[in-house]
Amino acid sequence: MAVPKQHQSHSRTAKRRAQHGIAAPTGGGCPECGAPRLAHRVCSSCGTYGGRAVISPAKLDQ
Ligand SMILES: [Zn+2]
Known part of the structure; x- marks a missing residue:
C-alpha cells in the first residue's frame, strides 16, 4: 500500500477537487x-x- 510522504491539507484537497466540475466554455462558431x-x-x-448586423466590423478594428 502506498504511504503518503507528507500530509495533504483539507484546503489543498478542496482546491484540487474544485477543478473537477469545470467544463469548457459552450458555444460554437458564429x-x-x-x-x-x-x-x-x-x-x-x-x-x-441574432442574424442581423449590430455593429459594423470597421468599428471593431478601432
Ligand atoms: Zn461572425
Whole structure:
C-alpha cells in the first residue's frame, strides 16, 4: 500500500477537487461567418448578433 510522504491539507484537497466540475466554455462558431464566438455575445469578427448586423466590423478594428 502506498504511504503518503507528507500530509495533504483539507484546503489543498478542496482546491484540487474544485477543478473537477469545470467544463469548457459552450458555444460554437458564429452562424454568419463561422469565427469562434462566445454564446450571447456579438461576433467580434463580423459584428452580427441574432442574424442581423449590430455593429459594423470597421468599428471593431478601432
Ligand atoms: Zn461572425
